[in-house]
Amino acid sequence: MSELKTSIKEEDFNLKELIAPYVRFLPWFILSALVFLSLAFLYIRYSTYVYQSEATILIKDTNNGALSELAAFEDLGLGGAGLSKSDFENEIEILKSKRLIxxxxxDLNLNVKYYRxxxxxxxxxxxxxxxxVAVVSLKESSPYLLKSLYIKQISDKEFVIKDAQDAQESTYNFxxxxxxxxGELVINSASNPSRRSDKDEFNDFTLVSIxxxxxxxxxxxxxxxxxxxxxxxxxxxISFNSSAPNKSEAILNTLIDVYNNDAIQDRNLVSANTAKFIDRRLEIITSELDSVETKNVNFREDKNVTDIATEGQLFLQSKTExxxxRLEVSTKIxxxxxxxxxxxxxxDNELLPVNLGLSGDGLSTSIQEYNNLVLEKERLLKSSTSANPVIITLDNQLKQLRSSITSSLDNVKTSLEIEDKDLRRQSGSIGGKIAAIPSLTKAARDIMRQxxxxxxxxxxxxxxxxxxxISLAVTTPKAKIVDRAYSLRDPISPKPKIVYLGALVLGLLIPFGIVYVKTLLDTKIHNRLDIExxxxxxxxxxxxxxxxxKESETITSNDRSVLAEAxxxxxxxxGYYIKSSSRVTGNTIFVTSTIKGEGKTFVAYNLALSLATTGKKILLVGADIRNPQLHRYIDKNIWTIGLSEYLFDDTVDVDSIxxxxxxxxxxxxxxxxxxxxPNPAELLMNGRFETLISEVKDDYDYVIVDTAPTLLVTDTLLISQNADMTVYVSRADYTxxxxxxxxxExxxxxxxxxxxxxxxxxxxxxxxYGSKYGYGYGYGQTKKSLFKRLKDRLGLS
Known part of the structure; x- marks a missing residue:
């Protein structure tokens, strides 16, 4: 638990140590922050506010139904896959194209800007x-011309133009x-009353940038x-930034309208081209269709057919009949x-068959009469003989009938043979027609297919x-407007909160950076913490x-300054150190330092004065015989001899110096x-210095010796055995x-x-420790005001 507390204390101590260099410069931090906040206020006060306007649109997916000249034939499979879907990124590039912009x-005459x-x-x-102001034309010599004019309306019909550079005024009529x-300009009076406002006075110039x-x-x-x-x-x-929100909204709305109109024109152009193509094809198809129909008529007239299938059926029926x-005729023959x-x-007495289907020349009657006579003869022969005159008469009649029947049969046979020949001829003709039906059908089907x-x-x-x-008559916009252009209430630039915050951060960061760099490059000691x-x-x-x-380097009696208190x-x-240290057995105190300029002589002299104010008997010895500095604190013209003479001349005693x-x-x-x-080291080594110390230490309460710097010369180390303690001086911001x-070491x-x-x-x-135990101002001493301290710090006192 104690270790944890120790760790916490060490962290707290280190944190204070870390921020201590910055706390000391707190007035500069405050001053820098105030300066930058003031600059931020001026910047916000006189900056031009920029507002953002936004609009939202939906790009319709029309499957490129009107973006291809083959779109009308998509159901025939003539539309390519690349033309059937809208490319979203391409639409963004079209919206940003210079052509539409x-x-x-x-449309909005944006190459002319007006400023109040x-x-x-x-x-x-x-x-x-x-x-x-309408720009009719500009000279080609300056494609990116930027010209400023001052225009003032002086009446309902006249105005004055003043060039921004030469300030020459000219009067013209609207x-x-x-x-x-x-270039050439035309300036017209605003016909729209809403363009005039109460602020528009005839005596005010308007800056026009062209x-x-x-x-x-x-x-x-x-x-x-x-x-x-x-x-x-x-x-x-879609967003646009401008100092005039109504201008931004007009730009966005106009851009959307231009985009839709451009898409409609594209669709109308495609539809018109498609209509022209269809009309040309209709002319060709009409001519080809008329030619095919004429060919069909000529074919039927040439072949003497109307309906080949029906006629073929009739031909088959006729051939069967x-x-x-022919079979009947052959049977009859x-x-x-x-x-x-x-x-x-x-x-002669055999009966002839009847009802055989043979007809003609009374054949049936003759056969019936013949059979009747044969039956009559057979009946008579049953009762008489063949010599009977009646029977003889019957035989003669039968003979005649047989001859008549034979003749009739010959005639019927001849007639039937003629009929059979005619039937054979008809059957051959119909068979030829039936054989020609497939080729006729094929030719007719070819014509019908075409x-x-x-x-x-x-x-x-x-x-x-x-x-x-219909598509030409009905046009829909490419982009559906989700939100028409509107402007945000707060400006996007400058943003006061961000500007003030940035100014505050910058105002604190600059002194922080200076202090940080100064601390980073600092290799000097500054307080007791660095020594510890x-x-x-x-x-x-x-x-x-x-x-x-301007202050005195020495303390005086009843001195209440910070130096005297120190x-x-x-x-x-x-005194406490000498009493508490068992190793300090005498009263000889050496005052030394590492290098020149750290203030050892200053400390030695004032320490001696401070000890003297307590009634102690003090001896101050200037042992830095290479670079003596004690004479700076007294009238140096009075003294002529000192320690070097004592060390050099054995006849010189202590009292004389x-x-x-x-x-x-x-x-x-x-x-x-x-x-x-010329030989300080040798003088200090000759033993006279030890003799001096031994003579005076019993006569004084404190013998304070101002010695040479230890790093630069060896003088102090040569006589250090004569010291009871050493006050080692280091100088802040110097050592x-x-x-x-x-x-x-x-x-x-x-x-x-x-x-x-x-x-x-x-x-x-x-x-x-960073003012943790500092003296502040001397007890009973009046504290300077902040203003006075700033003046002192800046050297303005």
Whole structure:
């Protein structure tokens, strides 16, 4: 649990350490934020607000029914798959095409812009001016011309034009054609009363900006945004940005109308071309159909047929009937032959068959009479003989009848043979016709097939011609308007909240970046925290604040300044350190530093003064004989000899080089460095310095020795064994952090005794742990106002 608390404290400590450099510059953060917020306010106040207008349309999927000249023949399979479906991306490109945008620019006269000028900025107006400017032509020398004119209406019929560059004014009448240096213009008075407003005064100029159509098309296209509502639909969102919302809405609505009209024209053009094609085909099909029908008539006339199938059936029936008749005739001929053979080879008394179907020349009657006579004869022979005259008479009659029957049979047979021959002829003729029926049928079917094809194509073309005529009469827009153009209430640029937020962030970021870079590149120490990090095992006696160039470098009696308080604390901590340290056995205190300029002499002198105010007897020795600095704090012309003379000349005693220094009511003894010798190291090594310390240490409460920097020269290390403790001075914002490794090495190797640090040049806000235990302003000292401190910081006091 204690480890967790320790970890939390360390994190809190580190966080404070991280933000401490930025907290010190808080006034600059506030000032920078206020400056940028003020600039943001001016920017928003005088910027031109840009509004976004939007419109939503649905691209209809018509399966390209009117986008192909073969669309009328899709049911014949003549429409390609690539022409049967609308390409959504292509429609977006068509909407953004320069061809359609050029129509919008010309319809709305967008190459002419009108501005109402204010005190600071000009605002674009649309359909709100008392006049309109029409560009008749522009000179070809400037395809992307941009010309500005000031136009003022001075009456209902006249106006004044002033060039924006040369400021020359010219008066013209409305409706006149103006031949200017860049082209021809016609300016008309607004016929629509709604274009006039109460703000339109005759004494106000309107700024008119004229550009070429090409430039206006480029500007419109750059501000036009078209995108799909989502990836699975054919809904398009069209947006346009402008400072005049009514202008943006007019542009979007006009673009949609132009797109629909263009699609309708395309469909009408296709339908018209299709109608022309159908009419041409109808003419050809009509001629071909007439030719086929004429061929059919000629064929039937040549072949003498009307209905081949019916006539063939009749021919078959006739042939069957003829065959039946031929069979009957053949049978009768056979019967006639048999009867004739019976008459010739039979007996005289044999009866002849009757009802055999033979007719003609009274044959049946003769046979019946013959049979009757034969029966009469047989009856008479039963009662008489053949000599009976009656029987003889009957025989004669029978003989005559037999001859008559024979003759009749011959005639019937001859007649039947003639009839059989005729039937054979008729059967052969009908058989020939029946044999010709397949070839006639084939030829007729070929003609009929051609006729049917031509008739079907003719009727199909008639139907499609009617459908095409209907499509020409009924036109539907390509794009269905879901939402007509409307403008958003809030401007898209500038957005006050975002501008203020950006200004605030930028106002804080710039000083933050400066402080961050400064901190990142900073290699100096700034407060006791830096010393404690590098040398945690060494004590810190105190912190000495930096002083202004106008302030005194030495403390005085009853001094209540921050400098005096700092040395009082340093004095107190020194006393506690000496009492609490068992290793400090004497009163000799060396004051040294790593390099030149860290303020060791300043600390040594003021520390001696501070100790002297407590009534202690103090001796301050200037042991930096290479670069003496103590004389800066006294009248240097008084002193002529010092430590170097004592070290060099054995006849010089301590009293001769010791002088009394008075600072108001405080006094102390001082031994200056004397003249700068050529061999300081050798002088310090000759033993005279140890003799000096041993002589004076018992006579004074504190012997403070101002020594040379330890890193630059070896002087201090040569005499360090004479010190009871060492006050090691480092200077904030001057001493490099890496130089702290040197006193650490001296402490570790024991080259300096009982080292304790004094930090010089600390800024007020860096006292203690980032002002955590800082002195603030001296007790009882009046705190400066923020304004005064800012003036002091900026050097304006």
């Amino acid at each position: 050029s129509k919008v620019v010309r 000028e204010g005190n600071v900025k000009s605002s674009e107006v649309f359909l709100e001016t008392p006049f309109t 409706g006149d054609t103006l031949n200017l240096d860049f 550009s070429s159509v090409s430039q206006a098309v480029i500007d419109l296209k750059n501000n036009l945004n078209i995108q799909a509502a989502n990836k699975n639909s054919s809904v398009l969102k 003829l065959e039946r008749k 056979g019967l006639a032959s048999a009867m004739n053979e019976l008459l010739q080879n039979g007996s 006729q049917e094809i031509k008739e079907a194509l003719y009727l199909y073309l008639l139907q499609k011609r009617e459908e095409t005529a 990090k590098a040398l945690p095992e060494l004590a810190i006696l105190g912190e000495v604040p930096t002083i202004d160039s 040395f009082r604390i340093l004095r107190t901590n020194l 010791t002088f009394e220094v008075k600072n108001e009511s405080e006094q102390m003894d001082l031994i200056l460095s004397g003249r700068i010798p 490099e952090t890496k130089l702290l490794e040197y006193p650490k 001296l402490y570790r190797d024991g080259k300096l005794k009982n080292i304790a640090f004094a930090i010089n040049g600390i800024k007020i806000n860096n006292f203690g």
